[in-house]
């Protein structure tokens with residue numbers, strides 16, 4: 001079966017065309033460099049509206065069967081930043097370690113890393129990972145968590161994801 005990965009940009013201004021979305025394409029580019037498995041992106045740009053975020057996450061997981069869904073934006077403290085709330089609302093399990101690790105790595109380059117409430121969670125067979133909105137945060141955060149992502153997807157009975165070892169090595173404690 002085709003491997004699908006959801007890329008969801010959550011930004012009022014990018015969704016209105018006030019600025020060009022750079023973070024969604026950065027996620028796609030980063031994943032292309034990291035993954036040796038064939039995969040197809042399902043890419044969307046939406047405003048910071050919690051019901052809309054939840055609807056898109058559910059659709060990408062349940063209907064589009066994306067094994068991995070990466071969001072960008074809406075993780076901060078501002079009134080309209082509700083991506084973590086939407087993620088928790090649609091997930092059966094929260095995966096706190098992802099947010100902890102991404103904040104710790106990001107803190108080495110920006111003190112404002114602690115302003116991101118980015119998290120991750122499991123909905124059905126899908127892993128949902130939140131990234132901050134800044135285009136420069138994408139590579140840093142994805143590089144941090146990617147070693148554990150293929151094994152997490154194994155545990156969700158998803159496709160066997162392989163990586164380009166020179167870029168990032170997937171860690172599987174119990175190789176298949």
Ligand SMILES: Nc1ncnc2c1ncn2[C@@H]1O[C@H](COP(=O)(O)OP(=O)(O)OP(=O)(O)O)[C@@H](O)[C@H]1O
Pocket residue numbers: 009010011012013014019020021022023024048072073074076133134135
């Ligand atoms: N998807 C994106 N593409 C390009 N630049 C972005 C994106 N998201 C954020 N930025 C940049 O990072 C800055 C700070 O991000 P901020 O978190 O304020 O934006 P946002 O909350 O994603 O956008 P909005 O306020 O329109 O919903 C923005 O002013 C913009 O320069």
Ligand SMILES: Nc1nc2c(c(=O)[nH]1)N[C@H]1C(S)=C(S)[C@@H](COP(=O)(O)O)O[C@H]1N2
Pocket residue numbers: 072073074075076077081106110112113114115116117131132133134136137138140141
């Ligand atoms: N790696 C990284 N993480 C980062 C940043 C960044 O520039 N690089 N920006 C921070 C800032 S300034 C904010 S406000 C929060 C939330 O951003 P978001 O609301 O766009 O998701 O992410 C933080 N995390």
